Amino acid sequence: MYEMKCSCAQGYHKAALEQIVLESGALAKVPDILKDYHQIFVLSDETTYQVAGAAVIEELQAAGRYFHHYVLKKDPLPTPENLGEIFVHLYPPLANTDLCAFSPLPDFILGVGSGVVNDLSRLTAFRLNRPYGICATAPSMDGYASGGSPFLFDGTKATIKGNTPRYIIGDLDILTQAPYDMLQAGIGDMLGKYTAILDWELARDYKDDYYCETIAKDVLRAADQCLKNAAQLKSRSPEIVKNVMEGFMVSGLGMAYTGCSRPASGAEHMFSHIWELHLLAEGKKPNLHGIEVMEATLMVMHMYRRLYRETKDAHLKELIGGYLESFDASMQAARALEMPMPVLDREMILEGIYKGLKLRDRYTIMHYLNERRLLESYAEDAADWMIGGMKQPA
Ligand SMILES: [Zn+2]
Ligand SMILES: [Zn+2]
Numbered sequence: 001m002y003e004m005k006c007s008c009a010q011g012y013h014k015a016a017l018e019q020i021v022l023e024s025g026a027l028a029k030v031p032d033i034l035k036d037y038h039q040i041f042v043l044s045d046e047t048t049y050q051v052a053g054a055a056v057i058e059e060l061q062a063a064g065r066y067f068h069h070y071v072l073k074k075d076p077l078p079t080p081e082n083l084g085e086i087f088v089h090l091y092p093p094l095a096n097t098d099l100c101a102f103s104p105l106p107d108f109i110l111g112v113g114s115g116v117v118n119d120l121s122r123l124t125a126f127r128l129n130r131p132y133g134i135c136a137t138a139p140s141m142d143g144y145a146s147g148g149s150p151f152l153f154d155g156t157k158a159t160i161k162g163n164t165p166r167y168i169i170g171d172l173d174i175l176t177q178a179p180y181d182m183l184q185a186g187i188g189d190m191l192g193k194y195t196a197i198l199d200w201e202l203a204r205d206y207k208d209d210y211y212c213e214t215i216a217k218d219v220l221r222a223a224d225q226c227l228k229n230a231a232q233l234k235s236r237s238p239e240i241v242k243n244v245m246e247g248f249m250v251s252g253l254g255m256a257y258t259g260c261s262r263p264a265s266g267a268e269h270m271f272s273h274i275w276e277l278h279l280l281a282e283g284k285k286p287n288l289h290g291i292e293v294m295e296a297t298l299m300v301m302h303m304y305r306r307l308y309r310e311t312k313d314a315h316l317k318e319l320i321g322g323y324l325e326s327f328d329a330s331m332q333a334a335r336a337l338e339m340p341m342p343v344l345d346r347e348m349i350l351e352g353i354y355k356g357l358k359l360r361d362r363y364t365i366m367h368y369l370n371e372r373r374l375l376e377s378y379a380e381d382a383a384d385w386m387i388g389g390m391k392q393p394a
Contacts, residue, residue: 002253008212013257017145018166022245024238026171030056030135031063033167034108037131041090041106042069043121045076048113048137052174056112056135067106068092075285078119078151086124106130114138114182115289119149122162133167138178139186139244141289142264144168145252157277164256170245176236181288183233184339186244188294191330192268193223193251195300195365198323199266203363205315212263215254219263220326222247227326230333267364270356271296275343278351287342294334295341296352298390299382301327303365306378331390341386349383 003014021033034040040060044053049071060066070089076082091104109132111121118134125132134144143149145168148159197216204211225243232240254263261269272292279286286292305327308320343349357366357375369375385391 006212006214008214009210010212010258015253015256016164016166017253017256020168020249022170022172022242024172026169027052027055027174028059030059030169031065033169034133037108038065039067039107040065040110041067042110042112043086043117044112045072045117046074048117051137052135053112076116078116078149080153082120083123086120108132110135112137115141115143118144122149126162131166132163133169134165136168136170137174138182139175139241140178140182141185142189142248142251144248146255152280157280168249172238172241175245176238176241181291184337185288185290187226187230187233187337188339189290190223190226190244190247191333192293192297193219193264194323194326194330195268195297196264196266198304199364200262201319202365202368205319206368207363209363212258215257215263219251219254222250227329227333231336233337267356267366268293268296268300270359270364271352273359274352274355275348278348291340291342294339295343298331298334299386300365301330302382302385303378306381344387346383346387349386350379353379
């Protein structure tokens with residue numbers, strides 16, 4: 001259990017996480033880390049099975065703690081169909097021809113993968129009332145430690161409740177070998193924390209929202225660390241990969257501690273959520289979460305910079321001013337790492353902003369601007385700036 005006393009209004013934070021292991025060779029320690037469990041079910045997809053799943057199963061078998069496993073098809077989506085597949089295959093289905101008859105259940109669910117495998121492991125564990133853990137295969141997104149899973153159903157995507165992982169295991173030997181776009185996505189998701197935390201501060205000052213300074217500062221420190229070593233991403237240095245994963249742990253733990261997603265997400269996540277829904281509705285493969293978050297983050301930073309130049313509110317100017325250096329450095333990192341900007345359709349960009357505004361009851365720069373009838377002008381300006389290759393001096 002992670003816990004801490006805090007000076008914020010909540011006074012005390014706790015999260016049902018037992019252990020985070022981020023090191024080289026962590027995979028071989030899985031049986032040791034999960035020593036309290038004896039019937040472990042392993043979930044992976046076709047890619048992550050090759051990368052780490054098969055090796056984890058071998059380790060568990062050797063330790064006599066393996067139960068069963070299931071391999072999802074390549075690039076799975078978080079759908080009811082996939083969740084159903086997992087339930088059917090929790091126990092070898094042909095071992096008992098009556099699916100409704102009693103069959104033993106695992107005592108632990110271990111996901112081996114990243115985004116969707118983690119999400120489906122969390123939901124499976126929640127429905128089975130079992131603990132779960134994740135063996136991360138890519139430092140690509142910030143959802144490892146979260147308590148909710150995005151799920152596609154009835155034509156939409158909503159975050160539904162699941163278990164928080166008990167264990168997060170990241171073997172740096174595997175994480176550093178993730179495809180480059182997944183590494184880019186990871187750092188993109190971390191640089192999005194600057195706008196997420198600034199939005200949180202904005203909500204504290206202009207909406208009187210709850211805010212935890214300790215957690216916000218921890219997240220910013222973790223983002224700074226990623227920014228400092230960002231250039232090492234191209235050489236896949238274990239240091240930057242560890243920085244990114246640690247950043248996800250800090251923001252994920254922040255979410256678990258506060259019971260809200262403020263420590264990890266602001267307007268940038270709202271834009272990217274709408275873009276993802278847009279692509280899914282068109283039957284297209286969504287972009288990697290962190291890649292879209294990076295693009296949306298640069299747009300939100302652009303909007304904040306303009307607000308900084310134009311506002312007459314001294315407090316707001318000071319607040320944004322504290323972030324400008326990080327904004328500039330994020331922009332430089334995005335260029336140096338050749339971050340793709342996949343959403344360049346003007347209508348789609350604007351849809352992200354206008355629908356993002358109504359996505360959930362969360363005060364961000366979009367809401368601040370909208371209250372002052374400035375949103376349209378800022379949104380169009382940011383969209384044109386993005387489409388034009390982010391050229392004008394900010
Ligand atoms: Zn606090
Ligand atoms: Zn994210």
